[in-house]
Amino acid sequence: MQILPVFYRRRKSNEDEQYELLLREKPYIKIFDGIRSQLKEFVKTANPSQKLSPGDIDQLVSNELAGLEEKDYGVWVYYPWSERMVHLLDEQEFSILRTNRNKYKITDEDRENLSGKKIGVVGMSVGQSVALTLAMERSFGELRIADFDTLDLSNLNRIRAGVHNIGELKVNIVAREIAEIDPFLNVTTFEEGLTIDNIEEFFLKNGKLDVIIDECDSLEMKISLRFFARKHGIPVIMDTSDRGMLDIERFDLQPDRALFHGRIPEESLTNLENLQPHERFQLTAAIVGVEQISQGLKKSLGEIGKTISTWPQLASSVLAGGANAAHVCRKISLGEDVPSGRFYIDVDDIVTNKQ
Template sequence: MIEILDPMIHAERLAYLLRPAARYGLVDAWTSASDELAAIDPTAGPIASRYVVYPWRKTIVRLPEADTFWRLRTARNRYLLDEAEQRRWSAALVGVAGLSVGASALSVCSLTGARRFRLAEHDRLSITNLNRLSASVCDLGLPKLTIAQRRVLETDPYSELFALPDGYTPAAAADFLGTGPGDEPLTVLVEEMDDLPAKIDIRRRARAAGIPVVMATDNGDNAIVDVERFDLDRDYPIFHGLAGDLAGATGDDLADPRTRARIAQRIVGADLTPRTRFSLTEVGRSLTSWPQLGTAATVAGAAAAYAARMVATGHGLPSGRYRVDLDRAMLGPAADATDGWNELGEGDFLAAMSANSEGRQEK
């Protein structure tokens, strides 16, 4: 997607791109980078430059080489992350499957210094995605994968990206997870796919390979984070056992919408915001999919990236479910009120979901 040119080795190519007819703009960050490096390390010697070519922007950016760029880009992380944590995080191989909430998680991982990613997504950007994805109307119709790759490479052009443009599939599982002979397995997987059979399949394979899984789910303006430490316990039940025994579930079983609805309800549970409960009863009626807000997608992405970093840097984050709740932090008890027409208590929610499931079964 990009070219990284050494001015000594690629002088002819650089001159060709910088000629007026090529219509490339030049952003020269060299002087500011040199000044910043001198400020954080007065003993630093001369540094080499590179020219990064971004064809979709018709722009060439002059930057320091990879190691110096990394030092500068992570300089303000110092003390918040110690050097060992920062290096371990930057060396981690992070998988992100699904690039809706996953795109937010990916962005935060990159911002905090992660540089190595495997990505899987098959969908394209549509107008209804623009309530939660950081994208532009100019990007409509583009693969979400392309948008995510561009965002990472514009943050850190030295990032390593491996992409599956057809999304995660069982046939591509070994390549994505790194479970083939001689492959490097993922350090941590951030799983944000909508497809239930794929969510189950990838967990089965991750558990067998000892790869930890992090998932963040929107909950109104809040997020629910699930951490499954298959690296510590390969017998740990997928989805914490909330979905029941899925050991014998087949593709045909999971193709049944009644089964999918029942499993999804078990996984999510009922400890949701009153408005999320109401919205879920409308899925398949006035809503085509899970209701989502940009607030939650951002919170969920940050929380998933935090959990992934805790796992990758060796912190003792145990398996479990965690709530990241703006409503309760700011509104207190009022956050659980069910006075509005679009708010449901837990009992009413479970009754409505049961009725919906029975209705589907009758159909």
């Protein structure tokens, strides 16, 4: 299924013809034309110090149209997966208006700097929340997302998606949702997930990543992406969605930094294919720090393979973790002072002073 929107700028005769042809071929396309309300909001936000009457607003809108018919202003965006056509402000005005409520937590200078950043997100569980938060804040110029998995019904306890998406690739679900928030954002999908064969493309093609966020399940890939990130001086962020644990590894500032904060010898991170299941579990436990996990997760680990098939994740933790990872990603992208380390943003601990 197509995951990219299609743009029609009807003031251009050839695109207007293509638009009309599409509607003749697909008369069932649902049209959403809210361009006048967007123009009114745009001129009001452009004049925040003035108390504008309805007549003033209408005059400013007319000035903005500069003689164009409303249908020819801005851009019409076609979403093939939902058969919707939406009339929007074009990219410059759209981005100014959509991010207006970010000021001055994100300044115009910040926004300009972020528009040149390339961010990678691997794994679309917590990664979905990271990607959507970055998109809503417009905190990147290009977003590369990787996950080979499709959406299962059991994923809907923590992944924001409708039941009509069951069986769809998670990366495509995320890419479509971002396009529906902001069709001008540049999102590159890796439908096969992050692999040894495509890791160089994911990290380096069309410019090196500025930050990578690791939310994948594969132990091998967690390790491989860190070796690659360290080699190329790219910081790594990881949220585990348990006790708000957030890992930050600043390989951009510390090119010789030990992987996973040196919690285990690096020689233990190779030749994983020969590990027995219990050895793999011990390695994972050492990386995560099993002594620090929540009581609920400790209990769950003992039930894996007995009463449950894998470890649990809650929507509240996944959404909070995604927001925290996106926040740190933005700060690193803007060159703020963010140290390496392992941090806990544990609401239970903060509120009740208990683990």
